[in-house]
Amino acid sequence: MPEIQVENEPRSVEPGTRAWQLFADTPEVIAARVGDELKDLAHELADGDAVEPVTIDSxxxxxxxxxxxxxxxxxxxxxxxxxxxxxxxxxxxxxxxxxxxxxxxxxxxxxxxxxxxxxxxxxxxxxxxxxxxxxxxxxxxxxxxxxxxxxxxxxxxxxxxxxxxxxxxxxxxxxxxxxxxxxxxxxxxxxxxxxxxxxxxxxxxxxxxxxxxxxxxxxxxxxxxxxxxxxxxxxxxxxxxxxxxxxxxxxxxxQRRDHRRLGTELDLYSFPDEIGSGLPVFHPKGGVIKREMEDYVRRRHIEEGFEYVGTPHVAKEELFYTSGHLPYYGEGMFPALDLDGMDYRLKAMNCPMHNLIFRSRQRSYRELPLRLFEFGHVYRNEKSGVIHGLTRVRGFAQDDSHSYVTPEQAPSEVKHLLDFMLSLLRDFGMDDYYLELSTRDDRADKFIGSDEEWELATQVLADVAASSGVEVVPDPGGAAYYGPKISVQARDAIGRTWQMGTVQYDFNMPSAERFDLEYIAPDGTRQKPVMIHSAKFGSIERFMGVLVEHYAGAFPPWLAPVQVVGIPVAERHADYLYELAARLKPMGIRVEVDASDERMQKKIRTAQTQKIPFMLIAGDNDVEAGAVSFRYRSGEQENEVPLEDAISRIVEAIESRVQV
Missing domain, CATH: 3.30.980.10 (Threonyl-trna Synthetase; Chain A, domain 2)
Known part of the structure; x- marks a missing residue:
């Protein structure tokens, strides 16, 4: 009688046994895995087969x-x-x-x-x-x-x-x-x-x-x-x-959270046809969010040991041959521009220019890790069919950094970058994520470097990812052409997964065939650094689009374009709220007073539609008592809150960066 393995347990079966007969009492089984192949339940089993059930919800x-x-x-x-x-x-x-x-x-x-x-x-x-x-x-x-x-x-x-x-x-x-x-x-x-x-x-x-x-x-x-x-x-x-x-x-x-619709409703950004597909513009309110994001992450980079640099939007085409972008990523770059008889390219990455900054003078091992960072605007020649609001664009800013380290420093630097990236995600209210480890496959035309270099780089990333305690999912063949990478896959408020920042190990660009980067080692010899790419947001535009959908446009107070709106019960109460606004503005609080002719209830509905975190409502009793009715966008309201208490609540909510 044929001998098979069913879920790793040996079993003798009659000749001609079909897979369905093994799982006839388990209605949720709809197919079988025989060896490495999926088979219909009608598949006839052979001696030595290893069989696993496939349930309908797998x-x-x-x-x-x-x-x-x-x-x-x-x-x-x-x-x-x-x-x-x-x-x-x-x-x-x-x-x-x-x-x-x-x-x-x-x-x-x-x-x-x-x-x-x-x-x-x-x-x-x-x-x-x-x-x-x-x-x-x-x-x-x-x-x-x-x-x-x-x-x-x-x-x-x-x-x-x-x-x-x-x-x-x-x-x-x-x-x-x-x-x-x-x-x-x-x-x-x-x-x-x-x-x-x-x-x-x-x-x-x-x-x-x-x-x-x-x-x-x-x-x-x-x-x-x-x-x-x-x-x-x-x-x-x-x-x-x-x-x-x-x-x-x-x-x-x-659909309710779609950042394209909310961007229009909240007057954050738009996508004018006159400019071109995939090239967004930010309106004043969207500009506030973008500036807050940039200011915060710039400050965090400096705290983490990065030095801020700046590079141009275009460069001679030859630079991108040196980096390998044109041979390996050319379809993602815009066509050449003819300037003074020479071909230039809009940059798709910032790394080639950072390499030139590193190479601008002799470097010592004492300078390493050398960490360079910028908000570099880059351009990708995306097909029109994949462009989607802010989450897939043709022009965007990266919070792009490159760490130049000795080979011995590489593991600790990767860990430093990954910890930094995850802390930033948590700061922005995204604390449900896993890691994806992207490695090389066998397509020789897609990757550069030796097997030994890839094995070492991949092991460094795998070890750091495993030690993080975060779930790690393999992504064979998903590496960049110059090295493996860890990407953070974050889940938003309704469980959708978004690729956020990345850490990439690069042994290729520093090589003699590329940028020939060197540092002077303790023994006086010239050595090649390891280059580690990282982007914490990935793309500021994409990250903002994800945040809009994650929060359904109701940003935590520190990110909200308008943090406070004063709502007078009647026209005679407006001056009282203007005086309060004058106290709040020097504290950096973004406050407006709705002195329109609309009725108070309409003003409250407007503020809630605009997802403003705090409403300060003032009537006769409030003016007399030096207080306000303190209303949250959720509809919760507390009356006769003293002004000093109201101000303290607002300041505390903004500084804590928590959602209200």
Missing amino acids: PDGLNILRHSTAHVMAQAVQDLFPDARLGIGPPITDGFYYDFDVAEPFVPEDLVKIESRMKKIIKEGQKFDRREIDDDAARAELADEPYKLELIGLKSTAAPGDLQNAAEGAGVEVGDGGLSIYDNLKRDGSRAWGDLCRGPHLPTTKRIPAFTLMRSAAAYWRGDEKNKQLQRIYGTAWPTKEALDDHLHRIEEA
């Missing part, structure tokens, strides 16, 4: 659920729109999509019909049935599906990375791997529909517990603007109705 299980739901959606579309041609339909974060070539774009009414048809297919309990097929037979069967035929043609010609980008989830294997088709079978065994697919899938459509279609959008075939524009339908699927409802609630909350 990451792999969610992908299988969503990919199966995408197939049901494609079936429903072709039932309703027989001339629709199939693109690809992979699972994505929190959902799925499928691309279709149709004569007319989908409208909301179409999505209602498609969703209704999907529910009927799910109710029918159609079986997902896998069958292998060779290339020629697949071409014959899919003769009416031009995009599937293209994917089959890619199978033997595309590079692995290109093929994965083009056909993720579409069932096309690299090289000589075989093809498979999944048929949706009715209860009588007849075929209802089928699609070229690698799988695995749920056992039947009835195992789809909860789903909904979200929206449709245009999408170029294989993401290439030169290709035909298809129609993409997005959907989401979850293990329970409650999980789906929670997800939809999170989406609603994310």
